Amino acid sequence: MVFVLKPNVTRDRIDAFIHKFESDGFSTILSTGTEHTVVCLIGNTAKVDVDHIVQTNDIVEYGKRVTEPYKAVNRIVHPENTTVKVGNVSIGEGYFAVIAGPCSVESEEQILEIAKSVQLSGATIMRGGVFKPRTSPYAFQGLQEEGLKMLLAAKKATGLPVVTEIMNQTQIPLLDEVDIIQIGARNMQNFDLLKEVGKCKKPILLKRGLANTIEELLMSAEYIMSEGNEQVILCERGIRTFETMTRNTLDLSAIPLLKQKSHLPVIVDPSHAAGIRSLVAPLAKAAMAVGADGLMIEAHNDPSRALCDGAQSLDLKQFEELMVDLRKRAMFEGKRM
Numbered sequence: 001m002v003f004v005l006k007p008n009v010t011r012d013r014i015d016a017f018i019h020k021f022e023s024d025g026f027s028t029i030l031s032t033g034t035e036h037t038v039v040c041l042i043g044n045t046a047k048v049d050v051d052h053i054v055q056t057n058d059i060v061e062y063g064k065r066v067t068e069p070y071k072a073v074n075r076i077v078h079p080e081n082t083t084v085k086v087g088n089v090s091i092g093e094g095y096f097a098v099i100a101g102p103c104s105v106e107s108e109e110q111i112l113e114i115a116k117s118v119q120l121s122g123a124t125i126m127r128g129g130v131f132k133p134r135t136s137p138y139a140f141q142g143l144q145e146e147g148l149k150m151l152l153a154a155k156k157a158t159g160l161p162v163v164t165e166i167m168n169q170t171q172i173p174l175l176d177e178v179d180i181i182q183i184g185a186r187n188m189q190n191f192d193l194l195k196e197v198g199k200c201k202k203p204i205l206l207k208r209g210l211a212n213t214i215e216e217l218l219m220s221a222e223y224i225m226s227e228g229n230e231q232v233i234l235c236e237r238g239i240r241t242f243e244t245m246t247r248n249t250l251d252l253s254a255i256p257l258l259k260q261k262s263h264l265p266v267i268v269d270p271s272h273a274a275g276i277r278s279l280v281a282p283l284a285k286a287a288m289a290v291g292a293d294g295l296m297i298e299a300h301n302d303p304s305r306a307l308c309d310g311a312q313s314l315d316l317k318q319f320e321e322l323m324v325d326l327r328k329r330a331m332f333e334g335k336r337m
Helices: 011-023 050-056 108-121 144-158 169-175 191-197 214-226 254-261 270-274 277-289 316-333
Strands: 002-005 027-032 037-042 060-064 084-086 089-091 097-101 125-127 162-166 180-183 204-207 232-236 266-268 294-300
Touching: 002 011, 011 027, 011 037, 050 060, 089 097, 097 108, 097 316, 108 125, 108 144, 108 294, 108 316, 125 144, 144 162, 144 169, 162 169, 169 191, 180 191, 191 214, 204 214, 214 232, 214 254, 232 254, 254 266, 266 277, 270 277, 270 294, 277 294, 277 316, 294 316
Parallel strands: 097 125, 097 294, 125 162, 162 180, 180 204, 204 232, 232 266, 266 294
Antiparallel strands: 002 037, 002 060, 027 037, 084 089
């Protein structure tokens, strides 16, 4: 249930309005935008009379029931788009951010070479896996803490913010210098982990699970936001279907639908969606066309020798060519890169 307040209501009156509900056992979310201030009521609101609240509180413009189970991520509660800021980089309304780097950090020389190259090509955030969730226990699991040191060394050398994946709650202290924490597809419904990163004071990149619905993705984001962290970036990375010619099937329809349902920024990972290098660029361009706020692309200095996901990684020249094309398309779409 949400209540849209009238313009220019003083904060003390808003606080008193909220306190009344909280004293009755409800939780509340206060959303303050440039045009509207909204109070969202969370709990069993079946017995709350919306009309009575509107009629007896002169600060309320109107009230409305929210039927969806997700509240904090809901556009009804927060009508204006959220922009997540990472250093000098903005991800959200009007901006188009490109995150690039290898699937896995393999050596200090490798990650530094890639970081410098993708930065020159126009990427504004660097990715690099150090804790790797793999289907096989015998596959390369990442360089762990040693890899993290290498990733942070590349951050220091280039000034690029970095994003890396977390596997469990015990790793949170290790990622203190990481700018964005990634929740991978396999952990999208690791609810204990979601609650813990919700207590962090840094952006969370939440990937859609291999076989999860859009509503389930939004509910996972709700877990994070319910703990107080409003800096959530949604990532569509393809879902598992009956098709076997690609690694996954990129659900392009999810991007505009997520933008309709939620105020959170949405990016696309075409590398994991396709699993095929030649499909990454076309899918990246399509993602921009349907309204994505950014991309997450795997780029490697020598994909043929990559320890992880080389088949879907662009080489550095291919990444540079894609960025040239994306800049042209961004101008047409009215986005800033």
